[in-house]
Amino acid sequence: MSDDRLIVFDTTLRDGEQSPGCSMTLEEKVRIAKMLEKMRVDVIEAGFPAASPGDFASVQAVAKAVQGSTICGLARAMERDIERVAEAIKPAASGRIHTFLATSPIHMRDKLRMEPDQVVEQAVKAVKYARQFTDNVEFSPEDAGRSEFDFLCRVIEKVIDAGATTINIPDTVGYTIPFQFGDLIARLIDNIPNSDKAVFSVHCHNDLGLAVSNSLAAVLSGARQVECTINGLGERAGNAALEEVVMAVRTRNDVFNCDTNIDSTLIVPTSRLVSSVTGFMVQPNKAIVGANAFAHESGIHQDGVLKSRETYEIMRAQDVGWSDNKIVLGKHSGRNALKSRLSELGIDVESEAELNEIFARFKDLADLKHEVFDEDLRVIANESQLEPDQARFVLISSHVCSETGETPEATLTLSVDGEEKQGKASGDGIVDAVYSAIKSITGSSATLELYSVNAVTQGTDSQGEVTVRLEKDGRLFYGNGAHTDIIVASAKAYIDALNKIANQVEREHPQMSGV
C-alpha cells in the first residue's frame, strides 16, 4: 500500500453497537453497511459473530449484501470465535478476521488471569488459526495504551511472524494523551524489526474526549489505518468519529500528507441514517455533522462569510453533504445579512431608511425568539409597507385578563391621530374582548368577516400571524399582524385593517375620516 493512503476501518456496527441502548436489527445493519460501502469505507467491522446467533446472522447478511468493502468480524483469541467469524464472512468478496487479546498488566492479571508468556502463546496461536481461513488477519493487543512497551513489542513481533497483516493498537480505555500516543506508534514502528510487514492501525476511545486527537497523532507517526465510527458512537464515551478524522486529514493535507478514499459528500446522509436508526441524536455543535457546523449567527461572521466564505469556513458545507452553509438570522445578526436574505426572498429594499425600519422590527422580533425564519421576514417586510404617517391607529399597549369561569376582559391603549386613548371591554373570548375594546376606542362600524391565525414557524416561540377581513360599506379590507404574543398579533391585525379603511375613505372622501 502506498504511504499516502489512509485506510478507513468503520466499526459502527461492532463497537458502535456496544454503545448502551444502541442495538441495531439485521436489516438496519445491512442498510448502514450499504451506505458505508457507497461512501467507500475500506473495511466494515460488521459485528462479533460469536456473541449471538443474531450477531452472526447480521455479519453474514452484511457479507452477502456488500461487495465493495472488506467485511470484518471480531473474535476473541480462541478457535470457536475465529471459526464463527470465518463462517460469517464467507460470502464476502473480501473478508478479514480480527482477533484480539489484552496485553496490559491489569487486563492480563485481573481479567484474563494469564501470565504474559501465556498471552504471547495464545495470541500467536489465534493468528495462525485465523490464517487458515484467510490471509487478511488483524490482531489487536487490547489495552495497548496501558501496556508495557517492551512486552507490547514482543507480542506484536510474534503475531506478525505468525501472519497478522494489520496490527491495531487500541487505546481501549481512552487513557493516552495525543503526544504520548503518537510517540508510542512511532516507537513501535521503529523498534519492532518486522513492523514493515504489517499495516499499523489505531482504535481510540473517547473517555477523555481525545479519540480523534490521538488517532491523528498516530497518523502523523505512521499509522495507516484508523478505526472509527459514524458520529463517534461506541462503548462508553465512544470511538473516534469517522467524519472528524476524514475531514481533518483532508482539510489539513499539508500536515498529514495522506488521504482516505472516502466520498465525503456522503458523510452527512450517513450520519443522519445512523442517528435515525440508533435514536442517538447528534448534538448541534458537533463538528462536521452537527446542525450548527456550517451555520453562522453573529453579524460580523455573517458579513465576513457573505463577502468571502473562507473568512469563517475551513471546509465547504457541500463537501460533507450539506446542501449549503447557513446564515441564521437572530439577535446577533447585522444589516448586511438581513439585506442579503431579503434579496434572496425576492423582497426589494428600496432605501437605507426602509432597511433600517425592517431591521428595527427584525431586532425586536429576534429579542423575542431564537431564530428569525424566512416566513418571519416576509411578515416583517409586509408590515413595513404601510408608511407610519398613513397609520391613524397605533397599538400602544394591551392588558388582558382571562380566568376560568370569569368573562375575559381587555384594556387597550391606542394612539389615535397622535392622541392616546384607552378602552376597556369584555367578550366571549380574549380576542373578542380585545376587538370590542378597539371598537370602543375607534368607533368603527366595520364588521369582522374573517379571523385566522397561523404559526409562522415551528416551536412555541413561533410568531403567530393573524389575518382579519373587515367589511365596511360593502367593501372588504384585510389586515395582518404578527407577534410571538397571539393577542398582540390579533390586535395588530385588526388595527391594520382599520388603518386601511381609514386611508381608503380619506383618499376617496378627503373630508371624511370615519372607519
Ligand SMILES: CC(=O)SCCNC(=O)CCNC(=O)[C@H](O)C(C)(C)COP(=O)(O)OP(=O)(O)OC[C@H]1O[C@@H](n2cnc3c(N)ncnc32)[C@H](O)[C@@H]1OP(=O)(O)O
Ligand atoms: C474492548 C472491546 O470492545 S472487546 C469486545 C467486546 N465485545 C463483546 O464482548 C461482544 C459481546 N460479548 C458477548 O456476547 C459475550 O461476552 C461472549 C459471548 C463473547 C462471551 O460470553 P461468555 O462466554 O459468557 O463469557 P463472559 O463474557 O462472561 O466473559 C468473557 C470471557 O472471555 C475471556 N476473554 C476476554 N477477552 C478474551 C480474548 N480476547 N481472548 C480470549 N478470551 C477472552 C474472559 O477472560 C472471560 O473468560 P472466563 O469466562 O474464563 O472468565
Ligand SMILES: CC(C)C(=O)C(=O)O
Ligand atoms: C477489540 C479492540 C479493538 C477494542 O475494541 C478495544 O480495545 O477497544
